[in-house]
Amino acid sequence: MKELDLDLCENNSHRVINNYFLVLYFQINGMENNFFSLGMRSSSPKEESSGALVEELKRVSAENKKLTGMLTEMCENYNTLRNNLMEYMKKNPETKEVISSSKKRKSDEISTSNNNLIGVNGNNSESSSSDEDQSCKKPRELETCIKAKVSRVYFKTEASDSSLIVKDGYQWRKYGQKVTRDNPSPRAYFKCSFAPSCAVKKKVQRSVDDPSVTVATYEGEHNHPHPSQMEPTNNRCRNQMNSVAPSSAAAPSTVTLDWTKKTKCSNDSSYKNRMINSDSKMEIPQILVEQMASSLTKDVKFRAALAAAISGQMLHQN
DNA sequence: CGTTTTTGACCCGCGC
DNA sequence: GCGCGGGTCAAAAACG
Numbered sequence: 001m002k003e004l005d006l007d008l009c010e011n012n013s014h015r016v017i018n019n020y021f022l023v024l025y026f027q028i029n030g031m032e033n034n035f036f037s038l039g040m041r042s043s044s045p046k047e048e049s050s051g052a053l054v055e056e057l058k059r060v061s062a063e064n065k066k067l068t069g070m071l072t073e074m075c076e077n078y079n080t081l082r083n084n085l086m087e088y089m090k091k092n093p094e095t096k097e098v099i100s101s102s103k104k105r106k107s108d109e110i111s112t113s114n115n116n117l118i119g120v121n122g123n124n125s126e127s128s129s130s131d132e133d134q135s136c137k138k139p140r141e142l143e144t145c146i147k148a149k150v151s152r153v154y155f156k157t158e159a160s161d162s163s164l165i166v167k168d169g170y171q172w173r174k175y176g177q178k179v180t181r182d183n184p185s186p187r188a189y190f191k192c193s194f195a196p197s198c199a200v201k202k203k204v205q206r207s208v209d210d211p212s213v214t215v216a217t218y219e220g221e222h223n224h225p226h227p228s229q230m231e232p233t234n235n236r237c238r239n240q241m242n243s244v245a246p247s248s249a250a251a252p253s254t255v256t257l258d259w260t261k262k263t264k265c266s267n268d269s270s271y272k273n274r275m276i277n278s279d280s281k282m283e284i285p286q287i288l289v290e291q292m293a294s295s296l297t298k299d300v301k302f303r304a305a306l307a308a309a310i311s312g313q314m315l316h317q318n
Numbered sequence: 319c320g321t322t323t324t325t326g327a328c329c330c331g332c333g334c
Numbered sequence: 335g336c337g338c339g340g341g342t343c344a345a346a347a348a349c350g
Contacts, residue, residue: 176325178339320350323346325346327342328343328344330340332337
């Protein structure tokens, strides 16, 4: 799929992309539901119902065409912009440092201030987090810290929900929990369940300022695909997902449905102000979601799977 | 019965 | 050297 090739993946955390897929998945599910409700609400003969479906299909196809055009245009714009940036950075190597340091300041702001601003802070080797600043003072340690990518993700959750479970789609094994001095709420330690082959760790703790915000600190990068992108032969992750979304076996976008229960989209195109909630409310650029949806629906395999799912549901209802 | 979670013990770096 | 605190280990318990 084209949107996966965008270098958005390169500089932003792949979790961001996955979040788009969650929204996308839900939107597609919504489409599916629309189809069903369309068929359900008609108490007239089946011909009328199928006529309405054909009309709806035409309308959706037209919309898809329009969205495809928009996506193409956006990709072109993005590539142009990226090339310009590359050229500019070649001419001005110091820019990288400026960007890097401003990024760091930004992350500090995010982590210490407004809790309603839920951010994804993906630090690369050029921009170390405050954690790294604190813990990596020796050169050798610094080296390992540079290797280990540290990022923080802020999740909006129910304050009453005491569990430290962050549904990011990956499988984690909890290996410890501690109460730290600076925060009355316990900190949970997780390792990727693919360890030791995948050495990614995460720490999850409630924000000291706002208990409704859970902070997940990720260390390292997964050396395996996101479970939602894995082959069907792979492990129980898939089984779990199938258990929540049995009708979408061929759809590539299933992670954890809990995230998509109450998905809403906003027209705000700013990535920085994106809100990620484990409680499933995510504000994602509507246009991007629509473009991804249109791209997905162009995919023959996906359409076949969707058709199979829809017809399966219809048969089940009849 | 295998896997995951819990939780007390232990390790280690850091500051005094 | 000692105490403190964060991070990890590993045995036991819980779970599916």
